[in-house]
Amino acid sequence: MSLPTFKFLRPRTLRQAADYLARHGSDLMVLAGGTDLLPSMKQKLFTPAYLMDIRGIEEIRGIHVRPGAGMEIGALTPLSAIEDSEFIRRNYRVLHEAAMTVASPILRNMGTLGGNICLDTRCVWYNQSLQWRRSCGFCIKKDGDLCHVAPGGKFCWAAFSGDTPPALLCLGAEVEIVGPSGLRRVAMKDFYTNVGDVRMKLEPNEMLTRVFLPEESAGWKGSYMKLRIRGSIDYPLAGVAVALKKNGGPVENARVAITAVNPAPLLVKGADNALVGKQIDEHVAAVVGELAAKMAKPLTTSGLTPEYRREIVKVYAKRAVLACVLSRA
Numbered sequence: 001m002s003l004p005t006f007k008f009l010r011p012r013t014l015r016q017a018a019d020y021l022a023r024h025g026s027d028l029m030v031l032a033g034g035t036d037l038l039p040s041m042k043q044k045l046f047t048p049a050y051l052m053d054i055r056g057i058e059e060i061r062g063i064h065v066r067p068g069a070g071m072e073i074g075a076l077t078p079l080s081a082i083e084d085s086e087f088i089r090r091n092y093r094v095l096h097e098a099a100m101t102v103a104s105p106i107l108r109n110m111g112t113l114g115g116n117i118c119l120d121t122r123c124v125w126y127n128q129s130l131q132w133r134r135s136c137g138f139c140i141k142k143d144g145d146l147c148h149v150a151p152g153g154k155f156c157w158a159a160f161s162g163d164t165p166p167a168l169l170c171l172g173a174e175v176e177i178v179g180p181s182g183l184r185r186v187a188m189k190d191f192y193t194n195v196g197d198v199r200m201k202l203e204p205n206e207m208l209t210r211v212f213l214p215e216e217s218a219g220w221k222g223s224y225m226k227l228r229i230r231g232s233i234d235y236p237l238a239g240v241a242v243a244l245k246k247n248g249g250p251v252e253n254a255r256v257a258i259t260a261v262n263p264a265p266l267l268v269k270g271a272d273n274a275l276v277g278k279q280i281d282e283h284v285a286a287v288v289g290e291l292a293a294k295m296a297k298p299l300t301t302s303g304l305t306p307e308y309r310r311e312i313v314k315v316y317a318k319r320a321v322l323a324c325v326l327s328r329a
């Protein structure tokens with residue numbers, strides 16, 4: 001379980017990082033907190049010739065409120081900073097709740113928002129040592145050509161298992177990307193592919209720099225609920241985020257997103273229509289639960305059965321909607 005050999009690059013500015021990406025992009029991986037990447041490299045899931053440690057790039061670290069334009073969060077911002085931000089807790093509640101469920105306090109100190117958004121997809125046949133994979137058989141995602149989860153299938157079903165992306169989807173976030181032609185911005189809802197082995201629309205010579213939250217979704221009520229094996233430290237096996245705008249009267253705007261049950265975090269289709277203009281009650285919340293469960297396509301990528309995970313999505317979506325009405329923030 002030693003690390004493979006690689007050349008180590010440490011840019012201090014975005015321009016330097018962009019130069020390295022342009023020169024070595026297809027043979028380079030970005031290292032942020034390293035909490036997911038380094039264990040995966042020890043399992044020989046990645047053996048890049050170059051590892052680019054971006055932790056020295058101060059310009060993409062920190063939380064900045066931009067009056068009139070919402071908020072900007074640097075990709076290098078640790079998840080613990082999001083958890084500790086009173087501004088985020090009050091204004092972007094669903095993101096605060098999602099960030100505080102990631103892994104454990106120590107991992108949230110090291111792990112970054114950018115790393116959470118770009119997290120590799122997970123599967124019980126993939127996140128294993130080289131020896132394990134060699135004995136049980138390789139798969140489409142790494143070194144093989146078959147899928148153990150959907151036999152005969154040519155599609156990788158590894159599940160995207162990050163906690164903050166569904167919250168960001170609910171808030172209408174955009175990500176900023178640096179590449180050879182400078183900076184570009186992409187809506188989070190268009191960032192993922194929903195294919196397990198090519199999880200996001202990021203070229204090898206690009207990296208994530210910042211996340212933007214619109215002012216329009218500040219102050220929305222929010223809730224995040226997650227199923228995991230170990231409550232103190234674990235990836236989600238199902239997760240539901242809900243954010244809605246409501247000031248005493250009926251719901252004015254709403255989004256619901258799910259994670260860990262598809263190869264991408266996804267907005268739940270029809271959830272906005274089911275909520276907008278309504279007073280929330282058990283029935284309305286249950287309709288959202290049904291819609292969320294319909295979008296969830298978990299397969300046997302983890303130790304829990306797909307049926308159980310889909311049922312939990314239904315229950316958690318209902319509970320998260322009801323929690324938004326009960327929460328004071």
Ligand SMILES: Cc1cc2nc3c(=O)[nH]c(=O)nc-3n(C[C@H](O)[C@H](O)[C@H](O)COP(=O)(O)OP(=O)(O)OC[C@H]3O[C@@H](n4cnc5c(N)ncnc54)[C@H](O)[C@@H]3O)c2cc1C
Nearest residue numbers: 032033034035036037103111112114115162163208234235
């Ligand atoms: C025991 C354990 C439990 C965990 N539990 C959870 C959990 O509950 N929920 C959860 O969401 N995660 C969990 N994680 C995973 C991880 O800790 C977090 O997702 C963390 O936010 C990853 O951030 P990082 O900065 O450490 O990313 P890294 O490990 O540095 O990188 C992760 C991936 O993103 C890429 N990357 C990083 N930054 C950028 C960038 N700016 N631009 C482009 N690509 C980039 C890397 O190349 C790599 O592919 C867990 C990890 C462990 C070890």
